[in-house]
Amino acid sequence: MPSKKYIRFLLLLLLCQFSLACQSPGVKPGQKQFIDTQGASLHAVQNDRLRAIMNEFNALMFEQMYTELELDQQRRKKAKAIAEAAAALNRTVTELPGILSDLQLTADEQDVFRGLAVDLQRQASALEEHADRGDVEALRPMLYRMNTTCSACHSLFRGPR
Numbered sequence: 001m002p003s004k005k006y007i008r009f010l011l012l013l014l015l016c017q018f019s020l021a022c023q024s025p026g027v028k029p030g031q032k033q034f035i036d037t038q039g040a041s042l043h044a045v046q047n048d049r050l051r052a053i054m055n056e057f058n059a060l061m062f063e064q065m066y067t068e069l070e071l072d073q074q075r076r077k078k079a080k081a082i083a084e085a086a087a088a089l090n091r092t093v094t095e096l097p098g099i100l101s102d103l104q105l106t107a108d109e110q111d112v113f114r115g116l117a118v119d120l121q122r123q124a125s126a127l128e129e130h131a132d133r134g135d136v137e138a139l140r141p142m143l144y145r146m147n148t149t150c151s152a153c154h155s156l157f158r159g160p161r
């Protein structure tokens with residue numbers, strides 16, 4: 001017969017394991033998702049063109065950039081592919097201001113939206129620059145920061161599903 005103390009110890013152990021397993025996984029670069037802060041938003045907007053732009057962002061950032069980073073061989077080649085994806089993201093992000101008038105945001109909200117688009121563009125430019133130079137070490141934290149811009153805008157302007 002195991003003692004009460006022993007059983008209590010086992011229960012505690014079990015509990016610890018559960019709580020560990022339940023910890024939020026955190027966002028590891030390389031996971032094919034962005035930090036999704038759904039819930040209350042400043043002003044959720046929906047727009048077909050915007051969705052198309054977003055899907056392009058997603059493909060460039062997660063299917064191309066992070067994937068290239070994961071494969072650690074032939075680093076120069078990977079960096080080049082990331083630079084190209086960042087350049088494409090840069091081109092796509094310039095389309096955001098053009099659809100702003102379709103989004104029915106207040107002037108203040110438009111400023112915030114535009115500001116976040118500008119942040120994204122700056123980050124994509126910096127990413128492209130570092131990737132061009134083959135500065136592979138810098139790319140992961142830069143992608144991570146870029147991801148926080150994606151999420152910041154989603155938490156303000158993207159509605160719950």
Ligand code: HEC
Nearest residue numbers: 045046047051054057058113116117120149150153157158
């Ligand atoms: C300036 C604001 C803003 C930024 C920055 C932004 N997004 Fe979005 N995103 C939105 C909004 C608003 C929606 C909701 C569009 C809709 O439902 O019509 C959205 C939706 C999405 C969707 C869902 C598209 C669909 O088909 O429903 C994906 C995927 C996405 N964004 C990826 C990204 C990624 C990746 C980044 C960063 C590289 C990013 N977004 C940066 C505003 C932004």
